[in-house]
Amino acid sequence: MKRVKLTIQKGETHVIMGPNGSGKSTLANVVMGNPRFIVSSGKIFFESTDITELAPEERSHKGIFMAFQYPREIAGVQLDRFLFMAYNNIQKAKNPKSAGLSVFDFNKKLHEEMKKLCMNAEFSSRSINEGFSGGEKKKAEMLQLAVLEPKLAILDETDSGLDVDALKIVGEAVNRFKNSERSVLLVTHYQRILQYIKPDYVHVMIGGTIVKSGGIELAEILEKDGYQQFIK
Amino acid sequence: MVDAQASTTKEAWESRNPAPYMSSSRKGLDEALVRQISQDKNQPAWMLKHRLKSLKLFYEISLPQWGPDLSKLNLENITYYAKASDRQAQKWEDVPSDIKRTFTRLGIPQAEQQLLAGVGAQYESTVIYHSLKKRFKEQGVIFEDMDVALREHPSLVQKYFMRCVSPALHKFAALHGAVWSGGTFLYIPKGVVIDLPLQAYFRMNAMGMGQFEHTLIVVEAGAQGHYIEGCSAPRYGVDSLHAGCVEVFVKEGARFRYSSVESWSKDAYNLNTKRAIVEKDAHMEWVGGNFGSAVTMLYPCSVLVGTGATTDHLGVAFANKGQFQDTGAKVIHVASNTSSKVVMKSISKGGGTSLYRGLLEIHEKADNCISHVNCDALILDDISRSDTVPVMKIKNSNATIAHEATAGKLSEEDIFYLSSRGLTQEEAAALIVNGFIDPIAKELPLEYAVEMNRMIELEMEGSVG
Numbered sequence: 001m002k003r004v005k006l007t008i009q010k011g012e013t014h015v016i017m018g019p020n021g022s023g024k025s026t027l028a029n030v031v032m033g034n035p036r037f038i039v040s041s042g043k044i045f046f047e048s049t050d051i052t053e054l055a056p057e058e059r060s061h062k063g064i065f066m067a068f069q070y071p072r073e074i075a076g077v078q079l080d081r082f083l084f085m086a087y088n089n090i091q092k093a094k095n096p097k098s099a100g101l102s103v104f105d106f107n108k109k110l111h112e113e114m115k116k117l118c119m120n121a122e123f124s125s126r127s128i129n130e131g132f133s134g135g136e137k138k139k140a141e142m143l144q145l146a147v148l149e150p151k152l153a154i155l156d157e158t159d160s161g162l163d164v165d166a167l168k169i170v171g172e173a174v175n176r177f178k179n180s181e182r183s184v185l186l187v188t189h190y191q192r193i194l195q196y197i198k199p200d201y202v203h204v205m206i207g208g209t210i211v212k213s214g215g216i217e218l219a220e221i222l223e224k225d226g227y228q229q230f231i232k
Numbered sequence: 233m234v235d236a237q238a239s240t241t242k243e244a245w246e247s248r249n250p251a252p253y254m255s256s257s258r259k260g261l262d263e264a265l266v267r268q269i270s271q272d273k274n275q276p277a278w279m280l281k282h283r284l285k286s287l288k289l290f291y292e293i294s295l296p297q298w299g300p301d302l303s304k305l306n307l308e309n310i311t312y313y314a315k316a317s318d319r320q321a322q323k324w325e326d327v328p329s330d331i332k333r334t335f336t337r338l339g340i341p342q343a344e345q346q347l348l349a350g351v352g353a354q355y356e357s358t359v360i361y362h363s364l365k366k367r368f369k370e371q372g373v374i375f376e377d378m379d380v381a382l383r384e385h386p387s388l389v390q391k392y393f394m395r396c397v398s399p400a401l402h403k404f405a406a407l408h409g410a411v412w413s414g415g416t417f418l419y420i421p422k423g424v425v426i427d428l429p430l431q432a433y434f435r436m437n438a439m440g441m442g443q444f445e446h447t448l449i450v451v452e453a454g455a456q457g458h459y460i461e462g463c464s465a466p467r468y469g470v471d472s473l474h475a476g477c478v479e480v481f482v483k484e485g486a487r488f489r490y491s492s493v494e495s496w497s498k499d500a501y502n503l504n505t506k507r508a509i510v511e512k513d514a515h516m517e518w519v520g521g522n523f524g525s526a527v528t529m530l531y532p533c534s535v536l537v538g539t540g541a542t543t544d545h546l547g548v549a550f551a552n553k554g555q556f557q558d559t560g561a562k563v564i565h566v567a568s569n570t571s572s573k574v575v576m577k578s579i580s581k582g583g584g585t586s587l588y589r590g591l592l593e594i595h596e597k598a599d600n601c602i603s604h605v606n607c608d609a610l611i612l613d614d615i616s617r618s619d620t621v622p623v624m625k626i627k628n629s630n631a632t633i634a635h636e637a638t639a640g641k642l643s644e645e646d647i648f649y650l651s652s653r654g655l656t657q658e659e660a661a662a663l664i665v666n667g668f669i670d671p672i673a674k675e676l677p678l679e680y681a682v683e684m685n686r687m688i689e690l691e692m693e694g695s696v697g
């Protein structure tokens with residue numbers, strides 16, 4: 001990635017589109033702080049704070065969330081227990097005096113959100129993503145988004161590999177999340193998710209850099225004419 | 233909250249109560265000491281004979297020529313016999329206060345109140361606290377301190393004592409036969425089903441103190457039960473030795489589960505022998521967690537002597553700095569249509585070594601045997617080590633055998649995934665390790681599973697840079 005300049009204001013939804021290998025997922029991972037990527041130069045600011053050097057959990061505590069393109073399967077770690085820990089950690093980071101939720105209240109909240117995502121209640125007591133289908137994994141990511149209530153949601157190709165029904169459920173989940181205080185950075189290869197999620201800005205990324213920015217109309221041009229026109 | 237509990241536990245584990253009674257005990261081993269133990273406990277002549285025969289074997293048999301280095305174990309410097317209390321207590325109120333304090337810190341009375349069916353807690357060599365619910369007594373269940381059992385049920389004890397684990401088996405089985413003291417006797421009569429786990433806690437306390445408790449369990453035809461024990465010992469500078477022995481007789485159609493969580497202090501040698509004889513259509517389960525000791529050599533063994541007998545071995549070993557966990561399982565298929573399953577998980581960290589040592593033996597006349605062995609190792613850094621030494625002696629050609637082994641590191645991507653949701657790197661690592669051992673932890677009663685998770689969290693401190 002090089003020369004990427006992107007500013008997302010409160011309440012805005014930005015979409016990054018581009019062909020495979022253009023650096024979209026790298027951007028998402030770098031903002032979340034994946035240690036696999038090294039930032040050799042450049043800065044990332046969140047609410048006016050430089051977060052370039054922060055650990056992933058510190059970014060999470062500040063309100064950044066990333067839905068993974070390939071959510072990890074973690075054997076033996078129950079989804080509800082993990083999410084309970086994550087939720088209370090974030091609450092405490094927001095307010096050190098907060099006692100967080102009790103297991104009982106948390107489970108209530110969790111199951112309400114699961115219902116909205118048409119997830120079977122038994123998923124909460126299964127190991128994280130283990131044996132989940134592609135669609136179930138993405139729904140579980142949306143569940144975590146809904147429960148953890150971040151300020152910025154980065155969705156890394158959350159729409160890929162989903163059938164029509166699952167795509168609709170995921171799209172609606174993102175719309176439920178969106179409000180005037182919360183922002184979305186959607187990374188995608190296809191524009192079909194844009195039937196459900198209406199972006200304020202569309203950016204085209206090619207060769208690790210943003211080559212064009214515009215409104216929703218840019219996505220329509222891409223749909224018609226492809227990326228070829230932007231590749232020099 | 234988890235942290236507060238964890239540090240309390242760690243403190244309790246490493247704390248030490250003064251042990252003034254040790255002044256009357258002495259170090260080293262000879263015939264006079266063996267005679268003194270038998271005399272003190274007023275044991276029958278056959279037991280003294282057994283002790284002396286075992287002592288002779290102990291002198292004759294050499295140290296194992298394989299496995300961890302035992303050359304630093306100074307057998308002259310071990311106290312082989314000491315009494316913590318002359319009294320036997322039936323009720324918690326009767327237990328001396330300094331001893332009670334140790335147990336309180338380990339959380340025993342609370343556990344007792346919650347779901348214990350009976351408690352036998354060994355404070356060094358004397359069982360001081362033993363209770364059993366009335367219901368089981370009426371059913372003819374015997375759950376006693378071994379010393380008491382030998383007094384009150386001598387013929388029953390004599391019929392089984394060291395008939396499963398022979399003193400000739402190895403040097404430390406011989407040592408055990410000579411100096412054993414205390415322990416638990418459990419007898420479940422024919423057809424009696426005990427649905428709550430029976431529990432006992434062992435604790436080694438005085439410096440350089442050996443512990444040689446004997447657990448003898450007889451499960452009669454069609455009976456069922458579950459016995460669980462946790463072991464811990466405070467940390468001292470002088471090497472201490474634990475050479476206990478567990479014998480289980482599972483009769484026709486019976487089912488039994490033996491679970492233990494062992495966390496002896498990190499300078500101890502845990503050279504324990506556990507063995508079960510499983511008869512026709514009977515089922516034996518071993519569930520074990522090994523966290524403590526400098527050196528552990530422990531390979532629970534099931535001898536499947538009756539057709540249709542089955543066994544499951546589930547184990548976890550955690551080797552941290554300065555620890556060598558040489559653990560595993562032995563299954564001997566003597567009869568036809570017997571099956572066994574072994575699932576072992578090991579974790580190595582901070583330069584520790586975990587080694588799975590397994591023996592699978594299928595006798596010539598044992599047809600249609602099935603065995604499945606699965607060993608998974610997790611290595612948390614570049615200075616730690618994990619090995620697998622499976623030995624198979626298959627003398628019958630129509631057996632079905634599967635052996636799977638995996639070794640892996642903590643996945644950086646998994647840690648990133650969990651930490652991106654707000655967990656610290658350490659919390660994420662501990663969660664993944666707890667997930668790794670979950671197949672074994674979930675077989676334990678809740679309080680033990682929680683304790684095991686807590687121990688993992690303690691061991692994981694400072695694991696992620």
